[in-house]
Amino acid sequence: VALQFSDDLLVDSVSIARKLEEATGAKMYILGDTSYGSCCVDEVAAEHVGAEILIHYGRACLSPSNRLPVMYVFGGKAVDVNLCVESFQNLFPDRQTPVVLFSDVVYEHILGELEARLARTYPRVVATKLSWVTDVPSGEVRRFGRSFSPDLTLWPDAYSLFYVGGEGPTLSNLLLTWPRCPFFSFNPETGEGRKEGLDVNRALMKRFYLIEKARDAQVVGILVGTLGVSDYLSALAHLKDVIRRAGKKSYMLSMGKLNPAKLGNFLEVDIFVLVACAENSLLDSSDFYRPIVTPEEMEVACNPAREWGGCCVTEFRELLPGILWPLGRGGGYLY
Structure with a gap:
């Protein structure tokens, strides 16, 4: 089994590998230096040690791979859901606004609860689901390892986007992919909700x-x-x-x-x-x-x-x- 950690998680890699070996009896190999970005599954390094499966820890781009079976461990960072709901309500006073909920992978675990809480008063809210396989059900939109089912007669021009997470490549990708959609975010670390997109036009130029x-x-x-x-x-x-x-x-x-x-x-x-x-x-x-x-x-x-x-x-x-x-x-x- 190959264990791939992002740089910030390498400090915990040895203890995790030892616990997994004790629990499973399988041989664990730690991939300490990825060939490219740490968000990508490093199948080449895993094949060098003859791994039969790869476990990826930390942030991931969720790009589909096809050489080895892959398991993801994102970790679940804490989110004040009540504060997030309050921030959403302040940013979207019109309750009929169509909105797609996105998040960083470390906050994905709260999207289901967030959607359920908002659906009581916002009937046109749709949450994304992580999907790093190519077998997407018919009619679903898939981008950046996430799939969702908007109203295709309105998507994307009539939709607004709401992102749970801080600044980073995922947020930048979403902003530049749908620059004409109103974009809002909630940062769980600061508790701040805001409208994004001030520098999008400059970046596009x-x-x-x-x-x-x-x-x-x-x-x-x-x-x-x-x-x-x-x-x-x-x-x-x-x-x-x-x-x-x-x-x-x-x-x-x-x-x-x-x-x-x-x-x-x-x-x-x-x-x-x-x-x-x-x-x-x-x-x-x-x-x-x-x-x-x-x-x-x-x-x-x-x-x-x-x-x-x-x-x-x-x-x-x-x-x-x-x-x-x-x-x-x-x-x-x-x-």
């Missing part, structure tokens, strides 16, 4: 600027940012084909965790495109020598038939053939 830089680039470096997310090989092949059709040259690079010094060795590359999980795709490239874009941004830059939709698509699997888009890009996808 920066992403559009990067698309223009990608259009002008002649040499593209394709960065392999994951070896575990399902269909990453198909995404790499798709990107190579798109770049070739645009008359650009590409190089494929795999170097683990990225930093400016590593990428600074490839001065002939005009721009990089990162194939990674959704939470690691929107990399701030201001400290790097060359810009770094997402696969969707590179496809918009290379394909004249594609127009930028004014939002970010960070799950590269959504660019592959076979995904149905009844709600339009950015609205969500169904299987």
Whole structure:
């Protein structure tokens, strides 16, 4: 059994491994240094020790994987549900507002209770459920390892979003994916509820600027940012084909965790495109020598038939053939 811990939980890894070995008799291996982001399941490292199952502890991006069975232990941080309900009521005075409830994975355990409490007075509230498998029931929308069932005649333009959690990559992804939806959050650590989105337009303009830089680039470096997310090989092949059709040259690079010094060795590359999980795709490239874009941004830059939709698509699997888009890009996808 392979045990994968995020950096902040490694201090507890030895005691947990010992207790599991005593309880099960199975051999435990601790994966101390992940190949890429700690939110991703490191199936490659697990295979090096011949693991038959992997247990992932801490925050996770919930990207689907296909090599090993995976179990998640998120941990459940405390939330004052009464204060959260009060904050929601202050932020949504109109009780007929359609709202989707999201949360960080460490607060997901309270969404069921929160939905039940709010449903008494807010009949159009829908809570997301964690879903890191591709077998999603018909009619459900799935994004970022979460599935939910909104009114498809109203989604997404008429909906507001409410997020339980603090600032981080999950919140940023949600804001940039649905920038036209009113967005509110409740931070359990501070007890503060607020309206989000003050810097969304600035962030989106920066992403559009990067698309223009990608259009002008002649040499593209394709960065392999994951070896575990399902269909990453198909995404790499798709990107190579798109770049070739645009008359650009590409190089494929795999170097683990990225930093400016590593990428600074490839001065002939005009721009990089990162194939990674959704939470690691929107990399701030201001400290790097060359810009770094997402696969969707590179496809918009290379394909004249594609127009930028004014939002970010960070799950590269959504660019592959076979995904149905009844709600339009950015609205969500169904299987």
